[in-house]
Amino acid sequence: MLTPVAVAHKSLADYTHIVGRGLIDEIRELAEPLQGKRIVHLSATAYGGGVAEILHTMIPLMRDVGLDCEWHVIYGQDEFFEATKVMHNALQGNPNDLTDEQWRIWSQYNEMNARELARDWDVCIVHDPQPAAIMSLVREKAAAWVWRCHIDVSTPNPATLERLLPFITGYGASLFHVADYVPPGLNGGVNVVPPAIDPLAPKNMALSRDDATHICRQLGIDVNRPLICQVSRFDPWKDPQGVIDAYRMVKQER
Structure with missing residues:
Protein backbone atom coordinates (compact mmCIF):
# COMPACT_ATOMS: atom_id res chain seq x y z
CA MET A 1 0.00 0.00 0.00
CA LEU A 2 2.96 2.32 0.47
CA THR A 3 3.75 3.70 -2.96
CA PRO A 4 7.38 4.45 -3.93
CA VAL A 5 7.79 7.81 -5.66
CA ALA A 6 10.02 8.10 -8.71
CA VAL A 7 12.08 11.29 -8.81
CA ALA A 8 14.25 12.88 -11.47
CA HIS A 9 18.02 12.82 -11.32
CA LYS A 10 19.69 15.88 -9.82
CA SER A 11 23.31 16.62 -9.11
CA LEU A 12 24.64 18.81 -6.34
CA ALA A 13 27.25 20.04 -8.80
CA ASP A 14 24.51 21.82 -10.77
CA TYR A 15 24.16 24.29 -7.89
CA THR A 16 27.84 25.26 -7.76
CA HIS A 17 27.33 28.48 -9.71
CA ILE A 18 24.66 29.53 -7.19
CA VAL A 19 26.20 28.66 -3.80
CA GLY A 20 29.89 28.25 -4.64
CA ARG A 21 32.20 25.25 -4.66
CA GLY A 22 33.06 25.65 -0.98
CA LEU A 23 29.53 24.88 0.20
CA ILE A 24 29.16 21.97 -2.23
CA ASP A 25 32.39 20.46 -0.92
CA GLU A 26 31.25 20.98 2.67
CA ILE A 27 27.97 19.14 2.03
CA ARG A 28 29.78 16.20 0.46
CA GLU A 29 32.23 16.09 3.37
CA LEU A 30 29.37 16.07 5.90
CA ALA A 31 27.66 13.27 3.96
CA GLU A 32 30.78 11.09 3.79
CA PRO A 33 30.21 9.27 7.14
CA LEU A 34 26.63 8.51 6.04
CA GLN A 35 27.51 6.74 2.80
CA GLY A 36 25.09 3.90 2.10
CA LYS A 37 22.72 4.64 4.97
CA ARG A 38 19.16 3.52 4.18
CA ILE A 39 16.73 6.40 4.62
CA VAL A 40 13.02 6.51 3.84
CA HIS A 41 10.73 9.53 3.77
CA LEU A 42 7.00 8.99 4.40
CA SER A 43 4.47 11.59 3.29
CA ALA A 44 0.80 11.87 2.40
CA THR A 45 1.12 12.85 -1.25
CA ALA A 46 3.63 12.91 -4.08
CA TYR A 47 2.32 16.02 -5.83
CA GLY A 48 0.89 19.34 -4.76
CA GLY A 49 1.94 21.30 -1.71
CA GLY A 50 5.23 22.22 -0.16
CA VAL A 51 6.20 18.80 1.22
CA ALA A 52 6.12 17.12 -2.18
CA GLU A 53 7.96 20.05 -3.74
CA ILE A 54 10.73 19.80 -1.15
CA LEU A 55 11.10 16.04 -1.50
CA HIS A 56 11.24 16.05 -5.30
CA THR A 57 14.48 18.01 -4.91
CA MET A 58 15.78 16.61 -1.62
CA ILE A 59 15.57 12.90 -2.47
CA PRO A 60 17.74 13.03 -5.63
CA LEU A 61 20.27 15.30 -3.92
CA MET A 62 20.49 12.93 -0.94
CA ARG A 63 21.16 10.12 -3.39
CA ASP A 64 23.77 12.20 -5.17
CA VAL A 65 25.84 12.49 -1.99
CA GLY A 66 25.77 8.72 -1.43
CA LEU A 67 22.70 8.00 0.69
CA ASP A 68 20.39 5.10 -0.14
CA CYS A 69 17.26 7.22 0.01
CA GLU A 70 13.65 6.40 -0.87
CA TRP A 71 10.34 8.22 -0.67
CA HIS A 72 7.07 6.39 -0.05
CA VAL A 73 3.56 7.83 -0.06
CA ILE A 74 1.08 6.40 2.42
CA TYR A 75 -2.23 4.87 1.41
CA GLY A 76 -5.47 6.63 2.28
CA GLN A 77 -9.00 7.02 1.01
CA ASP A 78 -11.24 10.08 1.19
CA GLU A 79 -12.34 9.36 4.75
CA PHE A 80 -8.72 9.43 5.89
CA PHE A 81 -7.84 12.67 4.14
CA GLU A 82 -11.04 14.32 5.35
CA ALA A 83 -10.01 13.45 8.91
CA THR A 84 -6.43 14.64 8.45
CA LYS A 85 -7.63 17.92 6.94
CA VAL A 86 -9.58 18.56 10.14
CA MET A 87 -6.45 17.63 12.12
CA HIS A 88 -4.27 19.88 9.98
CA ASN A 89 -6.56 22.86 10.55
CA ALA A 90 -7.03 22.14 14.26
CA LEU A 91 -3.28 22.02 14.83
CA GLN A 92 -3.10 25.50 13.33
CA GLY A 93 -5.77 26.81 15.68
CA ASN A 94 -9.16 25.84 14.29
CA PRO A 95 -11.55 25.21 17.22
CA ASN A 96 -13.03 22.08 15.59
CA ASP A 97 -11.35 18.87 16.75
CA LEU A 98 -11.67 15.49 15.05
CA THR A 99 -14.64 13.38 16.06
CA ASP A 100 -13.96 10.06 17.78
CA GLU A 101 -14.77 8.34 14.49
CA GLN A 102 -12.24 10.49 12.63
CA TRP A 103 -9.57 9.68 15.21
CA ARG A 104 -10.39 5.99 14.72
CA ILE A 105 -10.03 6.36 10.95
CA TRP A 106 -6.69 8.14 11.35
CA SER A 107 -5.41 5.36 13.59
CA GLN A 108 -6.73 2.64 11.31
CA TYR A 109 -4.92 3.95 8.23
CA ASN A 110 -1.71 4.49 10.19
CA GLU A 111 -1.89 0.85 11.27
CA MET A 112 -2.44 -0.28 7.67
CA ASN A 113 0.54 1.71 6.42
CA ALA A 114 2.74 0.68 9.33
CA ARG A 115 2.28 -2.98 8.41
CA GLU A 116 3.45 -2.25 4.86
CA LEU A 117 6.64 -0.43 5.86
CA ALA A 118 9.72 -2.53 5.16
CA ARG A 119 12.29 -3.24 7.87
CA ASP A 120 15.94 -2.36 8.40
CA TRP A 121 15.89 1.36 7.65
CA ASP A 122 18.62 3.40 9.27
CA VAL A 123 16.37 6.46 9.42
CA CYS A 124 12.66 6.93 8.78
CA ILE A 125 11.57 10.56 8.30
CA VAL A 126 7.82 11.06 8.74
CA HIS A 127 6.33 14.23 7.30
CA ASP A 128 3.46 16.04 9.02
CA PRO A 129 0.67 14.56 11.17
CA GLN A 130 -1.00 12.31 8.60
CA PRO A 131 1.39 9.34 9.15
CA ALA A 132 2.65 10.44 12.58
CA ALA A 133 1.41 7.34 14.43
CA ILE A 134 3.45 4.90 12.33
CA MET A 135 6.55 5.19 14.51
CA SER A 136 4.66 4.16 17.66
CA LEU A 137 3.38 1.06 15.88
CA VAL A 138 6.56 -0.28 14.25
CA ARG A 139 9.45 1.42 16.02
CA GLU A 140 11.63 -1.63 15.37
CA LYS A 141 11.55 -1.14 11.60
CA ALA A 142 14.02 1.77 11.70
CA ALA A 143 17.06 2.48 13.84
CA ALA A 144 16.11 6.16 14.13
CA TRP A 145 12.91 8.13 13.61
CA VAL A 146 12.43 11.80 12.76
CA TRP A 147 9.17 13.75 12.62
CA ARG A 148 9.24 16.65 10.14
CA CYS A 149 6.47 19.17 10.78
CA HIS A 150 5.74 21.63 7.99
CA ILE A 151 2.94 23.62 9.66
CA ASP A 152 2.65 26.25 12.38
CA VAL A 153 1.65 24.42 15.57
CA SER A 154 2.35 27.31 17.94
CA THR A 155 -1.32 27.95 18.83
CA PRO A 156 -3.07 24.62 18.28
CA ASN A 157 -6.48 23.40 19.30
CA PRO A 158 -5.56 22.07 22.78
CA ALA A 159 -7.71 18.95 22.49
CA THR A 160 -6.18 17.95 19.16
CA LEU A 161 -2.62 18.53 20.32
CA GLU A 162 -3.21 16.64 23.57
CA ARG A 163 -4.31 13.58 21.62
CA LEU A 164 -1.49 13.82 19.07
CA LEU A 165 1.39 14.55 21.47
CA PRO A 166 1.88 10.94 22.68
CA PHE A 167 2.52 9.90 19.07
CA ILE A 168 5.12 12.59 18.30
CA THR A 169 7.00 12.84 21.59
CA GLY A 170 8.44 9.38 21.00
CA TYR A 171 10.43 10.47 17.95
CA GLY A 172 14.16 10.80 18.48
CA ALA A 173 14.10 14.18 16.76
CA SER A 174 11.53 16.60 15.39
CA LEU A 175 12.14 19.28 12.77
CA PHE A 176 10.32 22.60 12.39
CA HIS A 177 10.68 25.50 9.96
CA VAL A 178 11.06 28.11 12.71
CA ALA A 179 11.29 27.94 16.49
CA ASP A 180 7.98 29.76 16.91
CA TYR A 181 6.16 26.85 15.22
CA VAL A 182 7.05 24.35 17.96
CA PRO A 183 3.92 23.37 19.93
CA PRO A 184 3.72 23.65 23.70
CA GLY A 185 4.58 20.39 25.42
CA LEU A 186 7.04 19.12 22.83
CA ASN A 187 10.31 19.17 24.71
CA GLY A 188 13.63 17.66 23.73
CA GLY A 189 14.91 16.63 20.33
CA VAL A 190 13.52 19.74 18.64
CA ASN A 191 15.53 21.09 15.72
CA VAL A 192 14.90 24.12 13.52
CA VAL A 193 15.55 23.60 9.81
CA PRO A 194 14.49 26.67 7.81
CA PRO A 195 12.67 25.95 4.56
CA ALA A 196 14.40 26.54 1.26
CA ILE A 197 13.56 26.65 -2.42
CA ASP A 198 15.16 24.86 -5.32
CA PRO A 199 16.49 27.72 -7.47
CA LEU A 200 16.67 25.37 -10.46
CA ALA A 201 13.03 24.30 -10.30
CA PRO A 202 10.90 25.75 -13.13
CA LYS A 203 8.71 27.80 -10.75
CA ASN A 204 11.77 29.48 -9.22
CA MET A 205 13.81 30.17 -12.34
CA ALA A 206 14.46 33.80 -13.19
Whole structure:
Protein backbone atom coordinates (compact mmCIF):
# COMPACT_ATOMS: atom_id res chain seq x y z
CA MET A 1 0.00 0.00 0.00
CA LEU A 2 2.96 2.32 0.47
CA THR A 3 3.75 3.70 -2.96
CA PRO A 4 7.38 4.45 -3.93
CA VAL A 5 7.79 7.81 -5.66
CA ALA A 6 10.02 8.10 -8.71
CA VAL A 7 12.08 11.29 -8.81
CA ALA A 8 14.25 12.88 -11.47
CA HIS A 9 18.02 12.82 -11.32
CA LYS A 10 19.69 15.88 -9.82
CA SER A 11 23.31 16.62 -9.11
CA LEU A 12 24.64 18.81 -6.34
CA ALA A 13 27.25 20.04 -8.80
CA ASP A 14 24.51 21.82 -10.77
CA TYR A 15 24.16 24.29 -7.89
CA THR A 16 27.84 25.26 -7.76
CA HIS A 17 27.33 28.48 -9.71
CA ILE A 18 24.66 29.53 -7.19
CA VAL A 19 26.20 28.66 -3.80
CA GLY A 20 29.89 28.25 -4.64
CA ARG A 21 32.20 25.25 -4.66
CA GLY A 22 33.06 25.65 -0.98
CA LEU A 23 29.53 24.88 0.20
CA ILE A 24 29.16 21.97 -2.23
CA ASP A 25 32.39 20.46 -0.92
CA GLU A 26 31.25 20.98 2.67
CA ILE A 27 27.97 19.14 2.03
CA ARG A 28 29.78 16.20 0.46
CA GLU A 29 32.23 16.09 3.37
CA LEU A 30 29.37 16.07 5.90
CA ALA A 31 27.66 13.27 3.96
CA GLU A 32 30.78 11.09 3.79
CA PRO A 33 30.21 9.27 7.14
CA LEU A 34 26.63 8.51 6.04
CA GLN A 35 27.51 6.74 2.80
CA GLY A 36 25.09 3.90 2.10
CA LYS A 37 22.72 4.64 4.97
CA ARG A 38 19.16 3.52 4.18
CA ILE A 39 16.73 6.40 4.62
CA VAL A 40 13.02 6.51 3.84
CA HIS A 41 10.73 9.53 3.77
CA LEU A 42 7.00 8.99 4.40
CA SER A 43 4.47 11.59 3.29
CA ALA A 44 0.80 11.87 2.40
CA THR A 45 1.12 12.85 -1.25
CA ALA A 46 3.63 12.91 -4.08
CA TYR A 47 2.32 16.02 -5.83
CA GLY A 48 0.89 19.34 -4.76
CA GLY A 49 1.94 21.30 -1.71
CA GLY A 50 5.23 22.22 -0.16
CA VAL A 51 6.20 18.80 1.22
CA ALA A 52 6.12 17.12 -2.18
CA GLU A 53 7.96 20.05 -3.74
CA ILE A 54 10.73 19.80 -1.15
CA LEU A 55 11.10 16.04 -1.50
CA HIS A 56 11.24 16.05 -5.30
CA THR A 57 14.48 18.01 -4.91
CA MET A 58 15.78 16.61 -1.62
CA ILE A 59 15.57 12.90 -2.47
CA PRO A 60 17.74 13.03 -5.63
CA LEU A 61 20.27 15.30 -3.92
CA MET A 62 20.49 12.93 -0.94
CA ARG A 63 21.16 10.12 -3.39
CA ASP A 64 23.77 12.20 -5.17
CA VAL A 65 25.84 12.49 -1.99
CA GLY A 66 25.77 8.72 -1.43
CA LEU A 67 22.70 8.00 0.69
CA ASP A 68 20.39 5.10 -0.14
CA CYS A 69 17.26 7.22 0.01
CA GLU A 70 13.65 6.40 -0.87
CA TRP A 71 10.34 8.22 -0.67
CA HIS A 72 7.07 6.39 -0.05
CA VAL A 73 3.56 7.83 -0.06
CA ILE A 74 1.08 6.40 2.42
CA TYR A 75 -2.23 4.87 1.41
CA GLY A 76 -5.47 6.63 2.28
CA GLN A 77 -9.00 7.02 1.01
CA ASP A 78 -11.24 10.08 1.19
CA GLU A 79 -12.34 9.36 4.75
CA PHE A 80 -8.72 9.43 5.89
CA PHE A 81 -7.84 12.67 4.14
CA GLU A 82 -11.04 14.32 5.35
CA ALA A 83 -10.01 13.45 8.91
CA THR A 84 -6.43 14.64 8.45
CA LYS A 85 -7.63 17.92 6.94
CA VAL A 86 -9.58 18.56 10.14
CA MET A 87 -6.45 17.63 12.12
CA HIS A 88 -4.27 19.88 9.98
CA ASN A 89 -6.56 22.86 10.55
CA ALA A 90 -7.03 22.14 14.26
CA LEU A 91 -3.28 22.02 14.83
CA GLN A 92 -3.10 25.50 13.33
CA GLY A 93 -5.77 26.81 15.68
CA ASN A 94 -9.16 25.84 14.29
CA PRO A 95 -11.55 25.21 17.22
CA ASN A 96 -13.03 22.08 15.59
CA ASP A 97 -11.35 18.87 16.75
CA LEU A 98 -11.67 15.49 15.05
CA THR A 99 -14.64 13.38 16.06
CA ASP A 100 -13.96 10.06 17.78
CA GLU A 101 -14.77 8.34 14.49
CA GLN A 102 -12.24 10.49 12.63
CA TRP A 103 -9.57 9.68 15.21
CA ARG A 104 -10.39 5.99 14.72
CA ILE A 105 -10.03 6.36 10.95
CA TRP A 106 -6.69 8.14 11.35
CA SER A 107 -5.41 5.36 13.59
CA GLN A 108 -6.73 2.64 11.31
CA TYR A 109 -4.92 3.95 8.23
CA ASN A 110 -1.71 4.49 10.19
CA GLU A 111 -1.89 0.85 11.27
CA MET A 112 -2.44 -0.28 7.67
CA ASN A 113 0.54 1.71 6.42
CA ALA A 114 2.74 0.68 9.33
CA ARG A 115 2.28 -2.98 8.41
CA GLU A 116 3.45 -2.25 4.86
CA LEU A 117 6.64 -0.43 5.86
CA ALA A 118 9.72 -2.53 5.16
CA ARG A 119 12.29 -3.24 7.87
CA ASP A 120 15.94 -2.36 8.40
CA TRP A 121 15.89 1.36 7.65
CA ASP A 122 18.62 3.40 9.27
CA VAL A 123 16.37 6.46 9.42
CA CYS A 124 12.66 6.93 8.78
CA ILE A 125 11.57 10.56 8.30
CA VAL A 126 7.82 11.06 8.74
CA HIS A 127 6.33 14.23 7.30
CA ASP A 128 3.46 16.04 9.02
CA PRO A 129 0.67 14.56 11.17
CA GLN A 130 -1.00 12.31 8.60
CA PRO A 131 1.39 9.34 9.15
CA ALA A 132 2.65 10.44 12.58
CA ALA A 133 1.41 7.34 14.43
CA ILE A 134 3.45 4.90 12.33
CA MET A 135 6.55 5.19 14.51
CA SER A 136 4.66 4.16 17.66
CA LEU A 137 3.38 1.06 15.88
CA VAL A 138 6.56 -0.28 14.25
CA ARG A 139 9.45 1.42 16.02
CA GLU A 140 11.63 -1.63 15.37
CA LYS A 141 11.55 -1.14 11.60
CA ALA A 142 14.02 1.77 11.70
CA ALA A 143 17.06 2.48 13.84
CA ALA A 144 16.11 6.16 14.13
CA TRP A 145 12.91 8.13 13.61
CA VAL A 146 12.43 11.80 12.76
CA TRP A 147 9.17 13.75 12.62
CA ARG A 148 9.24 16.65 10.14
CA CYS A 149 6.47 19.17 10.78
CA HIS A 150 5.74 21.63 7.99
CA ILE A 151 2.94 23.62 9.66
CA ASP A 152 2.65 26.25 12.38
CA VAL A 153 1.65 24.42 15.57
CA SER A 154 2.35 27.31 17.94
CA THR A 155 -1.32 27.95 18.83
CA PRO A 156 -3.07 24.62 18.28
CA ASN A 157 -6.48 23.40 19.30
CA PRO A 158 -5.56 22.07 22.78
CA ALA A 159 -7.71 18.95 22.49
CA THR A 160 -6.18 17.95 19.16
CA LEU A 161 -2.62 18.53 20.32
CA GLU A 162 -3.21 16.64 23.57
CA ARG A 163 -4.31 13.58 21.62
CA LEU A 164 -1.49 13.82 19.07
CA LEU A 165 1.39 14.55 21.47
CA PRO A 166 1.88 10.94 22.68
CA PHE A 167 2.52 9.90 19.07
CA ILE A 168 5.12 12.59 18.30
CA THR A 169 7.00 12.84 21.59
CA GLY A 170 8.44 9.38 21.00
CA TYR A 171 10.43 10.47 17.95
CA GLY A 172 14.16 10.80 18.48
CA ALA A 173 14.10 14.18 16.76
CA SER A 174 11.53 16.60 15.39
CA LEU A 175 12.14 19.28 12.77
CA PHE A 176 10.32 22.60 12.39
CA HIS A 177 10.68 25.50 9.96
CA VAL A 178 11.06 28.11 12.71
CA ALA A 179 11.29 27.94 16.49
CA ASP A 180 7.98 29.76 16.91
CA TYR A 181 6.16 26.85 15.22
CA VAL A 182 7.05 24.35 17.96
CA PRO A 183 3.92 23.37 19.93
CA PRO A 184 3.72 23.65 23.70
CA GLY A 185 4.58 20.39 25.42
CA LEU A 186 7.04 19.12 22.83
CA ASN A 187 10.31 19.17 24.71
CA GLY A 188 13.63 17.66 23.73
CA GLY A 189 14.91 16.63 20.33
CA VAL A 190 13.52 19.74 18.64
CA ASN A 191 15.53 21.09 15.72
CA VAL A 192 14.90 24.12 13.52
CA VAL A 193 15.55 23.60 9.81
CA PRO A 194 14.49 26.67 7.81
CA PRO A 195 12.67 25.95 4.56
CA ALA A 196 14.40 26.54 1.26
CA ILE A 197 13.56 26.65 -2.42
CA ASP A 198 15.16 24.86 -5.32
CA PRO A 199 16.49 27.72 -7.47
CA LEU A 200 16.67 25.37 -10.46
CA ALA A 201 13.03 24.30 -10.30
CA PRO A 202 10.90 25.75 -13.13
CA LYS A 203 8.71 27.80 -10.75
CA ASN A 204 11.77 29.48 -9.22
CA MET A 205 13.81 30.17 -12.34
CA ALA A 206 14.46 33.80 -13.19
CA LEU A 207 12.20 35.44 -15.77
CA SER A 208 13.17 38.29 -18.01
CA ARG A 209 11.17 41.47 -17.55
CA ASP A 210 9.60 40.95 -20.97
CA ASP A 211 8.49 37.40 -20.10
CA ALA A 212 7.10 38.49 -16.73
CA THR A 213 5.22 41.37 -18.35
CA HIS A 214 3.75 39.06 -21.00
CA ILE A 215 2.51 36.58 -18.38
CA CYS A 216 0.98 39.30 -16.20
CA ARG A 217 -0.84 40.84 -19.14
CA GLN A 218 -2.27 37.44 -20.09
CA LEU A 219 -3.80 37.39 -16.61
CA GLY A 220 -5.24 40.87 -17.00
CA ILE A 221 -2.75 42.49 -14.62
CA ASP A 222 -1.76 46.10 -15.28
CA VAL A 223 2.02 46.04 -14.80
CA ASN A 224 2.17 49.83 -14.72
CA ARG A 225 0.41 49.95 -11.36
CA PRO A 226 1.80 48.94 -7.93
CA LEU A 227 1.09 45.30 -7.12
CA ILE A 228 0.54 43.44 -3.86
CA CYS A 229 0.13 39.70 -4.20
CA GLN A 230 0.26 36.47 -2.25
CA VAL A 231 1.52 33.26 -3.81
CA SER A 232 -0.21 30.35 -2.08
CA ARG A 233 -3.26 28.15 -2.23
CA PHE A 234 -6.54 29.78 -1.22
CA ASP A 235 -6.58 28.66 2.40
CA PRO A 236 -7.53 30.59 5.57
CA TRP A 237 -4.29 29.42 7.22
CA LYS A 238 -2.30 31.26 4.54
CA ASP A 239 -3.90 34.46 5.87
CA PRO A 240 -5.38 35.98 2.69
CA GLN A 241 -7.17 38.46 4.96
CA GLY A 242 -3.75 39.73 6.00
CA VAL A 243 -2.96 40.54 2.38
CA ILE A 244 -6.20 42.51 2.09
CA ASP A 245 -5.39 44.35 5.31
CA ALA A 246 -1.92 45.18 3.97
CA TYR A 247 -3.50 46.59 0.82
CA ARG A 248 -5.83 48.78 2.88
CA MET A 249 -2.93 50.09 4.97
CA VAL A 250 -0.96 51.00 1.85
CA LYS A 251 -4.03 52.56 0.28
CA GLN A 252 -4.54 54.80 3.29
CA GLU A 253 -0.97 56.05 3.15
CA ARG A 254 -0.94 56.85 -0.57
